[in-house]
Amino acid sequence: MTRFQYYVASTIDGFIADEHDGLEWLLQFGMADFAEHYERFLASVGALVLGATTYEWVLREGGGWPYGELPTWVLTHRSLDVPEGADIRFASGEVGAVADAAAAAAGGRNVWIIGGGPVAAQFLAAGRLDELLVTYMPVALGRGRPLLPVTTVTPVLTLTGVTRLGDAVEHVYRVG
Template sequence: MSGAGRMFGVVTRIQYYVASSLDGFIADEHDGLEWLLQFGMADFTDHYERFFASVGALVLGATTYEWVLREGGGWPYGGLPTWVLTHRALEAPEGADIRLASGDVGAIADAAVAAAGDRNVWVVGGGPVAAQFLAAGRLDELLVTYMPVALGRGRPLLPVSDVTPVLSLTGVTRLGDAVEHVYRVG
């Protein structure tokens, strides 16, 4: 555990919750998700809603943030405190609690954990953001839903520059033809 959430017996986890192709890509080479959206949501809605109910704060990279705004049909995360890792000025949708941030991901993790209260922090994506949190020792869990398709190329699930700590498989859930693996870091 990152330890930042240890306060009065409550442990807030920083989680990377993501869908991936079988060959380890989370988006195609043009940041598209058509490959994922073809599966619909019927097998995933209840599972996602249970996960999302545990979320108290979000962290996204600028590419993911802009994709959500462009393709998501409105801001889907309500007023949850959201950190967007960027060096640019970005507009925030009305009603969203957007905090633009750059620099030390440890400080960003601390702020997100504090804002999440007794809930978890969801690293929405992309892969480079999750890799930064992992490299800083601030990622507690990976929840990866592997979809039954291979892309051949695209945006990697976890583009690390070195060997990661050993991950421990703590859960497996079948979701239709997809499978979610839950890994604890460290």
């Protein structure tokens, strides 16, 4: 069964990017402690959903589109460039139709809500977010882009797993 998963790294004080959408705080840790865990997660993904800010960051900083031909929805009101060979669809409005299309395209695999926090919050508010997989990094920013900028109280989250990744810790929460 397809699950909608918000898989993300966060500072211990709850930020996923600095005030300028930078990730230097995260990139300083490298990938050595996370690569195998990340590859296992990515193998379970059949479709992606992300916001325009995250999409533009990946295109600018990622050295090419890292997600191959995975069907991807970018929530935006703008027209943006599409890398060659990528299956990118642009959408705006309520996330319900995007969620339905992404689930169908995922072919029984999971849908990764990459980010940012507002995208995950929209899926949560629409009742379409099943899990949060948050890797807390051992650093604090004091301010920046929040992990989950909700406008109402969330349902109680149930902790279903904890994995130590070097000095970081991944918490897996089930929604509801």
